[in-house]
Structures are given as structure tokens and as C-alpha cells.
Amino acid sequence: MIELINLTKDYGTVLAVNNLNLRVATGEIYGFIGPNGAGKTTTIRMMGGIIEPTSGKVIISGIDMKEDPLRAKKIIGFVPDRPFLYEKLTGMEFLKFIADIYEVETKIITPRAQELLEKFALTDWAHEIIEAYSHGMKQRLIIAAALMHDPRVLVIDEPMVGLDPAAVRMVKDMLKNLSRQNVTIFVSTHTLSIAEDLCDRIGVIHRGALLAQGSIAELNLAARTGNAGLEEAFLTLIREA
């Protein structure tokens, strides 16, 4: 479960996130959409413990990120918007590195890494340095790494960027499957069709504030767009904000 309570991030010159409150239930897939510069990535980075909020709280499965960041991070799988990795390690070495950091049991590291590399079609590249990977391969590796320690919460910023159609389908199926296994998933995306297809609920953020949240029908209701779909509801909400 994820809870954001009065979450605010003020960079001094920009108020990136303004008093954000939301709650994601266990096993739910929550989509986070908004225009460029709305505060999505800042919110996600605060949830991952990468930056500190100016005020407010991030609660992950009952653990306050500020009070006990290490325990909170241990149950999160974090995927950033851009796949920056240790370029001089091989894919397999990177997965083992992540597994050791998250204290995965030694005897299951190699089979787990092999299983994930297989799943993400990276087996043939397992022993090549990451520097040689394409953008999409790095993105697949980063998602695989986020799953190495069986996280209870997945926080993903733009999961499908750079992925080919087969990988997009695979990631979508995988996320739905994880949700069925009670993994809580928070996804930020610009691709509305993915949000529409994948998420149980969607939150619309603009200028750091949450404009509306709920199912697609609830968003249409809030935007007074009838049954027009997510795109129309989103554009109307942003325009009228």
C-alpha cells in the first residue's frame, strides 16, 4: 500500500509538488498522468526515497520513508524514467549487484537473474557490458533489476519508453500478473492508452496538484466529458485547471 500525505516539494524557484494526497491500495495499479513538468517524476522520486520532500509524508506499506528509509526502500522496486546504469558491468553482473544490495538470498540469485534475463529476452546479452545495450535493452534490464528482490511495491516512471511492441505487451502482462499477486503498482506515463489498458485508477496531476483521480468513468464524470474516454477527460481537466 502507498500513502502520500500532504506531500510537497519546493525547489525554491519552482513548486513542483503542492500538497499532494493520495492512497493506493494493496494490489492496485495506479496510473499517474499529467503534462510535461506537472510534477510526476518529482513525486515518483520522493516515493523512491531519491529526493526528500519539503514537507509531507510518503508511507510505503505502513513504513514512513523519512523515519525508516532503508526498510521502506527494501520493499520497493524502483524504475526511473531514464535507464542510467553502471555501463561497465554486464547485465548479469548488474542483476547480481542489485540482488546483493537488496540482500537477496545468495543461492537464489543466479537462478532468479537467469529467469528474469530469459523473461526480458536478454539471455544472449547477459555477459555483454551494458554500454553495448540499446536503449530498449537497458529499459528491460532496469525493470528486471527492480524485480530481483520480489518487491511488494513497484514504482515505475514511464515503463514503456524505448520498448518494442512485444516487450510492451510482456511488461503489461507482467504488471497485471504482479498486481494479482498483491504487488502495489504506481505507474507514471504519458501514454494514455497504456494507462487506460493497465490501471485500476488514474490520477491527473497538473502544476504539482492532483486535479482528479478515479476510474476512467469517474474521470469522465469529473471532466463532464460523458463517455468520451481518457484522452478527452485528461485534456479537458488540464484545459480547465
Place this chain on the structure above:
Amino acid sequence: MQSILSVLLRPRLLSTLQGIKPGKKKGNRWRIFIFIFIGAVFWLGAFIIFFRILNYFQSVEGFGDILALRLLSMIVITFFTLLLFSNIINSLSHLYLSRDLSLLHSLPVPAKDIFISRWLVSAFDSSWMVILFSFPVFLSYGMIYQAGAGFYLLSIAGMVFLCLIAAAISSILVMLGAVILPAGKIRSLFIVLGVALAILLVLVLRIIRPEQLVNPQTFASVVIYLNSLQALDAAYLPTTWISDVVSAALKGDWKFSLFSIALSASFAFSLIFINESIAKASYFRGFSRAQTTAKRLFYPVTLGNYNWDALLNFLSPAAKAFAVKEIKTFFRDSTQWPQLFLICALIVIYLYNFSVLPLEKSPVNMIYLQNVFSFLNMGLAAFVLSAIAARFVFPAVSMESEAFWIIKAAPVSIKTFLWIKFFLYYIPLLLVSEILIIVSNILLGVTPFIMALSIITIFCLVPAIVAMAIGLGARYPDFKSENPAMAATSFGGLLFMLCSFALIAAVIIIEAGPVYYTFMADVHGRNLSLMHVVRLIASFSLALLLCVFAVFYPMRVGEKHLSKT
């Protein structure tokens, strides 16, 4: 319409201006002031040293001018060598490896124009510091020989042409390398360069034989030796033409000076023309070849199921993961290698020089001299260690580059992360420093007291220097740099060097008095007075406290800053 070249150069110019603008960034003016201040101190220092050397040469009857001119040609050759290496490294990066090259090559601009714009930037980056620090040299020559404005103008023009020649030769070599080397292995040029540089350095220093300068009996032969280095003045070398420009202008032989500058200029412009022709034919081809998949230069040798990682099994899983990552990343990054080779070469030279010091020929008491040298050697070894730390340890946090999010998202505290980094560098550097100090002390044949003192002092200084490098590296990180190793020359890097030098100087000064009393008592077989014992304990405790403070305080500062980044 503006020329394409000026448009291509504009992003660089604007970024530089943004970088020096006071703007919103706190302390920017302060940083610029410190940079200028340190630069001015070095500049002034260089001037004083050269002025005194030349003044001294003038007092050597019959040889003054020969020595001064010989020194000039050696300086020009040194500048040229530095320029060549720095240009090769810079042009490799500017022409083939920079991240923005893909964007540039996608633009409707001829590859030749891209080449020229990058070549100009590379030549500027490689040369400005050499030109700046050649001024004090020419100023001291001008003042000693009472030269006029013409001398200064011709000297500066000569330096500019020297820089252009070095930049043009380097880019020709790099372009040929990019075409000849297999695709994806262009980075291996760094290794070739590293080995070449290390060998060259050893050779040059052994040819010069600096130990002769401390041997008073061989002074006359040193003069003859310096004078005999005729090979340095071969007429077909550009360095000879530049030396001729300066030396002829010094003597007021304007005709020869202008002839030499014309020769240098025509050679520089011919090389630039050749560069342009080669660029037209092969630059884009070389660039395309460099864009292929990066290949590992070496694959690990495996002995059955045995893996070297197992040697680190005594560490916690997180610490081991960091250690393995750090070691693999370091050794797979071929850009690190030239400097690693260079450091190995310097250590060999350092130790070899101790073995050939002709102390027995000195008029001063030999035991006394050996131990004075050893005491000073402690400081020297610590300075060497600081330089190594500035290059390899200070950028260690910045080397995480944009992958630093992994650390921030990982269930590992910043404190643990920094301490793991600390121990990863502390252990090898401690080993290197202790070997350096023990071997040089053995070569000097010092007393057991001085040997013990050196070992203990270095044992205390190494963690302090490493912690300062890690801590200040974390306080002033640069995660966005294309070349994080360059962090060593940033404001934080300079601050680290200053702090490190201050600490070493403080420890040496604190220890000097008590060490002298104890050493003299040891030599004369006397016992130390109570006062001396108290002073000895107080001094060593103070030095120890300073080192302990230098270990924990910078680490705390770095941790605090990174936690808020």
C-alpha cells in the same frame, strides 16, 4: 547568414558563459575568485622560479647564455610534448566520443565543418593553460635580457603556432587511428597512449638524470651534458623553430626571428589544410565506425569454477557488491589506464632516484642528511598520495554519474555507501604509500626511529587524505559530467588539494621539532629530557587528532550533502 562554423561553436560558448555567470548558483563568484587566486599563485610561483634560475645562470661565467637557451629549448619541447598528449586525448573525445556528436551529425551540416568546429574547441581546451603558463617563462626571459615589446609579441605568436601544430598533428594521428583500429575499439587508443606516455616519461627522466644536479663534483659535466643535447635542436623540428623565434628575438635578431615564425606559421597552416583534407575523406567514416557496439578489450581468465570475487566473501553482501562493482568498473574503463600506467612509471622513477642519490659525496654529515631526506620524503610521499587521491579517489562519488539514482533508491544509507568507497581506496593506497616509504627509507639507509616514524605517520595520513577526497568528492559531486574523472580539476578538486596539502604541512611541521630532538639524542646516545618527552607526546597526539578530525569531518560533510541531493 552567419557562418556554419560560428553557429556550431555557439553552444560551447554559451555554455561556458552560463558556467561563469554569477546567476542563481550560490557561491559561484567565490569559486571563480578561488580559481583565479590559485592560478595567480602558481603563475607567480613559476615566474619567481624561472627568474631566479635565469638570474643564477647569468652568474655562471661563460655558460650563462648557453644554459639559458638550452633551458628554453627544453621548455619548448616539454610544452610541445604536453600539448601533443593533451590534444590526442581531447580530440579523441571531442571528435569521436562526445554525447552530442550524434545530434551534430544528424544536422544538415558538412562533416568537415563539424570536424573544424570540434577541432578548434579541442585545440583551445588543450592549449589555453600551456599558453597562460608560458607567459611567466617569457616574462622572466624578457626581464633578464631586457627585451622589448617585439620579443613578447613574437613569443606569444610562437606559442600560438606551437599549439596549432600540436593540435593538427594530434588530430591527424587520431583520425588515422579511428580508421585503422577495429570498430568499437577506438577507446583502446587510450591504452596505447598510456603505455607510450609512461615509457617516454621514464626515458626522458633517466636521460636527464636529475640526481646529477645534487652532486657538486659533476656540475661542470652537467653544463657540458646540457650543451651536448644537440638532438633537441634538429632543424626540421617545429620546437626548434619556436625556440629560434624566442631566442633570436631575445638577441634582437629580428630577421631570423621573423623567418622562424613564418616557417612555424606556414607549417601550422599546411597541417591544418592537410587535416581538413583528411577530415573530408575519413572523419565521418571513422566516426561511424566508432558508433558500433562497445567491445570489451579483455575477457576475464577463469580458473574452473573459481572466481576472484570469492576473495571478498568476508564482506557483507552489500559491501561486496559495491566492491566488485567498483573494481570491475575501474578496470574496464580504459580511459583510466593511461594515468594508472603513468603513476606506476612515476613510482618506479621515484624509487630509482633514491637509489642513485649521491649522498656520500655531499659535504654534510651522511647520517644526518639521510634522515633529513627521509623526513622530507614522508611529506613528499604524502604529496604524491594526494595527487593520486585527487585523480582517482576524489572523482569516486562523481563516477557513479547518472546511475547515482541506484544508490539513492537502494536500501543502503549514504553513510554506508561512502564508507565502503573509503575502504575500497584506503587499502590499496595504504599499501602503495607504505611500500613507497619503506623502500625509499631502505634505499636511504635511515635509523630505525625514522623508519618507525615514517611508517606510523603515513599510516595516519593515508586515511585522512582518502577520507578528505571521498568526503569533499561527495560534497562537490558532478553526476552529469561526460568525463567524471575531470572532477579532479573542479573547484572541489582544488579545495581537496589545498586541504590535503595543508594537513600534510601541518603534520610535518608539528612533528619536525620533536623528531629533531629525538633523532639527535639517538645519534649521540643521549636520553631525552622530561620536557622533550612531554613535547614529543603532545606533538604526536596533536598530529593524530588532526588526522582523526580529517577522517570524520569531511565524511560527515559529504554524507550530509549527498543525503539532500
